[in-house]
Amino acid sequence: MAVDLWRTGLLLSFLTLCACLEEECVLGIVGRSVSLPCVYSELLTFVNISIEWRRGSEVVLKSKWREDGNVEICSTNSLIISADAPLTGNFSLKLPTVDPKEDKTYYSLFVTSQGNHSAPLCTVCLKTAASFSSPLLLREEAQGDETVFLCHSSGGFPAPAVYWFINDTHEPPEGSVKTQASSLPHSRLYNVTSHLTANISKESRVSCIIENMYMKETLSSTSYGVRGSPVVRRASEAMWMFSTALCVVVGVMVVAGVFYQIHLDRVSKKKKKQYQHSRPGRGHRRREPDTEETEAMKLGPKETDV
Numbered sequence: 001m002a003v004d005l006w007r008t009g010l011l012l013s014f015l016t017l018c019a020c021l022e023e024e025c026v027l028g029i030v031g032r033s034v035s036l037p038c039v040y041s042e043l044l045t046f047v048n049i050s051i052e053w054r055r056g057s058e059v060v061l062k063s064k065w066r067e068d069g070n071v072e073i074c075s076t077n078s079l080i081i082s083a084d085a086p087l088t089g090n091f092s093l094k095l096p097t098v099d100p101k102e103d104k105t106y107y108s109l110f111v112t113s114q115g116n117h118s119a120p121l122c123t124v125c126l127k128t129a130a131s132f133s134s135p136l137l138l139r140e141e142a143q144g145d146e147t148v149f150l151c152h153s154s155g156g157f158p159a160p161a162v163y164w165f166i167n168d169t170h171e172p173p174e175g176s177v178k179t180q181a182s183s184l185p186h187s188r189l190y191n192v193t194s195h196l197t198a199n200i201s202k203e204s205r206v207s208c209i210i211e212n213m214y215m216k217e218t219l220s221s222t223s224y225g226v227r228g229s230p231v232v233r234r235a236s237e238a239m240w241m242f243s244t245a246l247c248v249v250v251g252v253m254v255v256a257g258v259f260y261q262i263h264l265d266r267v268s269k270k271k272k273k274q275y276q277h278s279r280p281g282r283g284h285r286r287r288e289p290d291t292e293e294t295e296a297m298k299l300g301p302k303e304t305d306v
């Protein structure tokens with residue numbers, strides 16, 4: 001019983017320790033630099049100091065400060081530590097570029113100039129993250145009543161969570177989503193492809209959301225229903241047909257009007273000629289129909305052009 005309690009206690013303390021370490025993880029963005037913090041001012045009292053930064057059990061940086069001011073720093077992967085660290089107490093380790101392979105690695109600082117260096121002065125956990133590309137969403141050809149949507153994004157870390165929404169609020173039916181995330185062999189960055197296959201009406205809006213928890217970043221892409229375009233096309237077709245018909249009708253009316261006018265003018269001219277023949281001597285009135293006729297003739301071609 002006592003042993004059980006003791007074990008539970010140990011397990012609990014271990015779990016809380018893990019939780020604390022998890023919280024203390026420093027986020028490094030892939031390709032950028034990051035500083036793993038370690039400040040320990042008590043070392044200021046020592047005269048000769050040597051330290052080691054280790055990644056897991058591997059020594060990645062060694063440094064020795066002598067009382068005569070001589071400093072020796074050697075490191076792998078061009079890691080950096082401040083040369084006056086013992087003066088400032090700032091032993092932070094700077095990584096010039098973060099690699100996704102270093103996700104969830106623990107870095108520890110040990111003081112090796114003292115007898116007892118079994119316990120690290122600092123332990124810092126590093127987690128790494130990279131942004132995904134803006135998702136590409138495609139509506140693929142339907143198979144029967146079912147429509148297939150494809151959502152693709154690449155170059156992120158760690159593996160993302162993918163969500164789909166229909167009309168902004170509806171989750172897709174169970175079993176309709178298949179997501180595959182594959183880690184690229186060299187970079188360990190992820191490509192993610194998700195398929196949504198469902199009976200979704202063409203009017204529905206479909207969104208694909210890619211969430212990177214580490215980066216606290218969500219990217220989304222939306223496919224608007226296809227209703228918009230065909231309706232607009234149909235409407236514009238109707239408009240075209242209507243306006244063409246209107247033009248034709250107006251044109252025909254104008255031409256008919258012009259010919260009718262010409263016909264009327266000719267008729268009246270003939271009548272007037274007959275009238276003039278019967279009643280000569282009223283010259284000034286005779287000119288009016290002439291001018292009217294030429295105006296009508298001039299007007300004719302102009303309007304038929306329209």
Ligand SMILES: *[C@@H]1O[C@H](CO)[C@@H](O)[C@H](O)[C@H]1NC(C)=O
Nearest residue numbers: 046047048049065066067068
């Ligand atoms: C510091 O190191 C130097 C060289 O290793 C040594 O000569 C000196 O005695 C050391 N000083 C102390 C205080 O240990």
Ligand SMILES: *[C@@H]1O[C@H](CO)[C@@H](O)[C@H](O)[C@H]1NC(C)=O
Nearest residue numbers: 035039082090091092093094
């Ligand atoms: C320690 O040094 C690093 C750079 O090496 C710097 O980013 C960090 O702010 C420093 N920390 C403190 C507490 O001064």
Ligand SMILES: *[C@@H]1O[C@H](CO)[C@@H](O)[C@H](O)[C@H]1NC(C)=O
Nearest residue numbers: 114115116117118119120121
């Ligand atoms: C070494 O350090 C550990 C942890 O800090 C401590 O428990 C232990 O007593 C130390 N041993 C010696 C010999 O100082």
Ligand SMILES: *[C@@H]1O[C@H](CO)[C@@H](O)[C@H](O)[C@H]1NC(C)=O
Nearest residue numbers: 152153154155182183184191
């Ligand atoms: C990952 O995605 C990129 C861009 O879409 C593509 O060029 C590459 O071939 C993909 N790699 C794998 C392993 O799927």
Ligand SMILES: *[C@@H]1O[C@H](CO)[C@@H](O)[C@H](O)[C@H]1NC(C)=O
Nearest residue numbers: 144145146173197198199200
């Ligand atoms: C889709 O709808 C068709 C007919 O409307 C039906 O036969 C089919 O089972 C439906 N598929 C799913 C997955 O609901």
Ligand SMILES: *[C@@H]1O[C@H](CO)[C@@H](O)[C@H](O)[C@H]1NC(C)=O
Nearest residue numbers: 166167170200201203204205
């Ligand atoms: C989404 O909305 C459109 C119209 O806005 C509607 O026709 C369609 O049925 C809706 N789809 C779902 C799955 O609710």
